[in-house]
Amino acid sequence: MQETDDKGKKYDVIIVGSGINSLVAAALLSLKGQKVCILERNDWIGGCIKTDELTLAGFKHDVFSGFHPLFITSPAYGEIGELLHKHGLEYVNTDKPTAAVLPDGRHFILTTSREDNIAAMGGGDGAAYARSMADIEQNTDIIFGLLGSDLWSFGVLKLLVKSVWSRGIQKMSAFFGMSLDNCKNWLESSFESEELKACIAPWILHTGLSPSSPLSGLMGKLIFFTLEAAGMPIVKGGSANFVKAFRSLIEANGGVFFTKQDVTEIIVEDGKAVAVKTKAGDIYEARKAIICNVTPTQLYGELLTNTDIAGKITKEAENYRYGNGDMQIHLAIDGDVQWKDKALNDVAMIHLTSGVDSISKAINEAERGFLPERATVVVAQPTVLDPSRAPEGKSILWLQLQELPFHIKGDAANIIEISEDGLWDEKTANAYADRIIDRLCEHIPNLKKQILARAVLSPRDLEKQNKNLVKGDPYSGSCGI
Ligand SMILES: Cc1cc2nc3c(=O)[nH]c(=O)nc-3n(C[C@H](O)[C@H](O)[C@H](O)COP(=O)(O)OP(=O)(O)OC[C@H]3O[C@@H](n4cnc5c(N)ncnc54)[C@H](O)[C@@H]3O)c2cc1C
Numbered sequence: 001m002q003e004t005d006d007k008g009k010k011y012d013v014i015i016v017g018s019g020i021n022s023l024v025a026a027a028l029l030s031l032k033g034q035k036v037c038i039l040e041r042n043d044w045i046g047g048c049i050k051t052d053e054l055t056l057a058g059f060k061h062d063v064f065s066g067f068h069p070l071f072i073t074s075p076a077y078g079e080i081g082e083l084l085h086k087h088g089l090e091y092v093n094t095d096k097p098t099a100a101v102l103p104d105g106r107h108f109i110l111t112t113s114r115e116d117n118i119a120a121m122g123g124g125d126g127a128a129y130a131r132s133m134a135d136i137e138q139n140t141d142i143i144f145g146l147l148g149s150d151l152w153s154f155g156v157l158k159l160l161v162k163s164v165w166s167r168g169i170q171k172m173s174a175f176f177g178m179s180l181d182n183c184k185n186w187l188e189s190s191f192e193s194e195e196l197k198a199c200i201a202p203w204i205l206h207t208g209l210s211p212s213s214p215l216s217g218l219m220g221k222l223i224f225f226t227l228e229a230a231g232m233p234i235v236k237g238g239s240a241n242f243v244k245a246f247r248s249l250i251e252a253n254g255g256v257f258f259t260k261q262d263v264t265e266i267i268v269e270d271g272k273a274v275a276v277k278t279k280a281g282d283i284y285e286a287r288k289a290i291i292c293n294v295t296p297t298q299l300y301g302e303l304l305t306n307t308d309i310a311g312k313i314t315k316e317a318e319n320y321r322y323g324n325g326d327m328q329i330h331l332a333i334d335g336d337v338q339w340k341d342k343a344l345n346d347v348a349m350i351h352l353t354s355g356v357d358s359i360s361k362a363i364n365e366a367e368r369g370f371l372p373e374r375a376t377v378v379v380a381q382p383t384v385l386d387p388s389r390a391p392e393g394k395s396i397l398w399l400q401l402q403e404l405p406f407h408i409k410g411d412a413a414n415i416i417e418i419s420e421d422g423l424w425d426e427k428t429a430n431a432y433a434d435r436i437i438d439r440l441c442e443h444i445p446n447l448k449k450q451i452l453a454r455a456v457l458s459p460r461d462l463e464k465q466n467k468n469l470v471k472g473d474p475y476s477g478s479c480g481i
Contacts, residue, residue: 337397372404
């Protein structure tokens, strides 16, 4: 990667890490005329955004993240989306963002049409779904206001006071009751169809929660509201092109990037962060601010250890908790993927699940240190939306398992042998991947014959590739309230 050559100079703002949050911050600041410098310890820019021919030449896998419904509905996209497109970003999308399939083959497919979804759900379920979406529509100001702010801030206090004034205390109590409820209660009390409940429940895992966590009901509604509105956009040619567009926009506005710069210390003078030091001893000075897109554990446990920080804050950082680990499996496939039920062939992201109880069971197994017997399998089909991700006549699959321990005590199915130290190794990761592929074959009978190559990334591999993914947690911290 071509580096910009003003290393060692002073910048207005130094940003540590180059993931999506850093890229957005850098773009917004540089557009406001700030001279921004992004420092990244890896040899690539993008953090969890990376496209790589991991399996075979010509198969472009998004190694980590790849699906942008949350980004294109974010305020950041509202502000810089058009500019990113001018700098080369191109999305491809679908009107069938997601589905779930039960072990017996029953399934529900969500489309981007509210009307069609309600009709497909039918009678009582359709009416309950319409009411749930209205819960979001009628409260967008307060929901997005709360989710987009620091919880204990003056802004949130102002928003709450204003909402109580305009809605009245009873409506606000009802709003908080609805918001704090969990997904399991919401699904059980609203819907009859097992397929529909199974379609919604696994999405809770993508918010870093479990179906019984407080707030998970609200998150389920929000995600479905978002998927209906945004579909499942992915970046044409691979997510690396997203990073390219950001880089081009930031550099056009005077920003600079340096890779292989492991920041090890923030230098503080008179209570103000003024510079950072890298492992190699380089110093980068900041005139105005240093933004660290790192975990609290790293910020307070490593970068600020030479600084006098109030004991209360370091204690809080020590108590910061991480969620379950994640595994990614990438498959290079000969031909198209043919599901038993052809209706699933062109859905962007499909969950294999038995519903809420099976998700709770798998989470519980992972939390106790066990490999789940029947995991919730996320199956994304990027080539359905973007055939350029694979050579002609071939395709790829992106599989995700979000219910895994980092330190393994055993196998809930009592089949896979675990190494004595309980650490993920290639043998364990491949044995677990075999279990997942067998599950997939229940719904895609020809799959095994079609697999040309595969790449398996265990929670430990994820942590090795990105320091923010502590214990392989894809959300860099427990998302519970
Ligand atoms: C496998 C996987 C799949 C996912 N899929 C999706 C998806 O499809 N859609 C979605 O919306 N979200 C997805 N997510 C979540 C999403 O990727 C994260 O929310 C997002 O990456 C967080 O961005 P970030 O900028 O905070 O940090 P990250 O993307 O984690 O980037 C942090 C960067 O900081 C660097 N860094 C850390 N410490 C230092 C240091 N001391 N010095 C220099 N550099 C440092 C790291 O090397 C890394 O490059 C996924 C996550 C994972 C792991």
